[in-house]
Amino acid sequence: MAIKYLKQYENGTVERADNKPSYGLYEATKPNDDRDVFIGGKWYPASNGGELVTNGTFDSDTSGWTAYNASLNNSNNVLNIVDAGGESNASQLLTTVVGIMYTINFQVVSGGTYGVTVGVLDSPPTALSDGALSTSLQNGVYTYSFTATSTTSYIYFGGASSDTQKIDNISVYAVEPTISTTPYTDQFTYLSENGKLLAVEVANGKPVDIHLEDTESNEVAPSLYLPSIQAENIVAKEYSGKNVATAWCNFDGTTTPPTIRDSYNVKSVIRTATGEYTLYFEQDMDNNDYSAVGTVGAVGRNISLNDPEMEAGLFAFQIRKASDLALENRQAYIQVFGGKN
Numbered sequence: 001m002a003i004k005y006l007k008q009y010e011n012g013t014v015e016r017a018d019n020k021p022s023y024g025l026y027e028a029t030k031p032n033d034d035r036d037v038f039i040g041g042k043w044y045p046a047s048n049g050g051e052l053v054t055n056g057t058f059d060s061d062t063s064g065w066t067a068y069n070a071s072l073n074n075s076n077n078v079l080n081i082v083d084a085g086g087e088s089n090a091s092q093l094l095t096t097v098v099g100i101m102y103t104i105n106f107q108v109v110s111g112g113t114y115g116v117t118v119g120v121l122d123s124p125p126t127a128l129s130d131g132a133l134s135t136s137l138q139n140g141v142y143t144y145s146f147t148a149t150s151t152t153s154y155i156y157f158g159g160a161s162s163d164t165q166k167i168d169n170i171s172v173y174a175v176e177p178t179i180s181t182t183p184y185t186d187q188f189t190y191l192s193e194n195g196k197l198l199a200v201e202v203a204n205g206k207p208v209d210i211h212l213e214d215t216e217s218n219e220v221a222p223s224l225y226l227p228s229i230q231a232e233n234i235v236a237k238e239y240s241g242k243n244v245a246t247a248w249c250n251f252d253g254t255t256t257p258p259t260i261r262d263s264y265n266v267k268s269v270i271r272t273a274t275g276e277y278t279l280y281f282e283q284d285m286d287n288n289d290y291s292a293v294g295t296v297g298a299v300g301r302n303i304s305l306n307d308p309e310m311e312a313g314l315f316a317f318q319i320r321k322a323s324d325l326a327l328e329n330r331q332a333y334i335q336v337f338g339g340k341n
Contacts, residue, residue, distance in 0.1 A: 114160055303318070
């Protein structure tokens with residue numbers, strides 16, 4: 001379940017934010033941990049950058065990794081470091097910023113007989129004792145940090161004595177974000193109440209709950225406000241899934257084939273007989289229990305939906321006069337609701 005935060009601009013527009021805002025400096029907890037930071041009475045964009053490791057999951061190969069005194073393979077979609085006798089390792093060169101702290105996350109799938117050594121160096125690694133952050137690691141998930149002393153840093157994993165180590169899910173990212181020197185042109189306010197942020201819980205694209213949570217701050221948060229009517233109605237104001245049309249179409253039924261002027265989630269409309277049409281969805285509905293309505297731009301005519309032919313991927317309908325005579329019409333409109341959760 002995702003958590004969204006809401007920021008409101010001076011013109012009243014409310015916008016979702018995926019990351020929790022920070023009132024002062026923050027420590028990133030993942031790659032691309034982009035946040036709005038409040039410093040000196042203004043909001044600034046900040047980011048710690050993306051993932052530094054290339055191919056940390058080994059889904060197809062071991063590209064991006066260099067072997068020392070070992071052979072590498074990705075059997076079972078993990079990094080296998082097969083020692084050739086003596087000390088060995090697999091390393092990757094990362095671009096880093098001097099003085100910035102970085103986090104290393106990884107999983108030891110198998111430490112072999114002697115365990116895994118993890119380390120960081122400014123130059124290509126050979127001896128496992130050089131730059132080691134930890135040694136003899138066995139199966140488990142680990143997190144370590146290092147502060148870069150060079151613009152290039154080699155992260156390595158290794159072992160010894162004709163052993164095999166298996167590593168997976170390697171990730172490296174900067175802990176310290178870079179904060180822009182230019183504040184946002186259009187300033188805003190994060191919705192809150194009594195110093196607690198409004199958080200909207202979203203599942204399958206729909207808001208399911210709201211709650212207030214404490215801010216994470218190294219300085220005093222600004223005085224924010226949340227009118228009670230917004231707190232009470234915020235879920236109702238979110239529109240998605242069954243709250244909106246899942247398909248609609250404006251078409252000319254007199255041309256061959258019918259001409260779609262504009263539409264949403266409609267692939268095509270075909271004429272099967274005079275005044276009889278079949279509409280095909282671009283993405284199928286979840287089932288055939290949706291609601292479909294239609295109208296035409298002419299007095300005394302209506303659209304009749306053929307219920308037995310309503311399917312997940314299409315439905316058939318007719319344009320008729322009050323006398324039940326099938327006709328074609330230049331202005332025809334169809335709307336479908338409830339087809340998608």
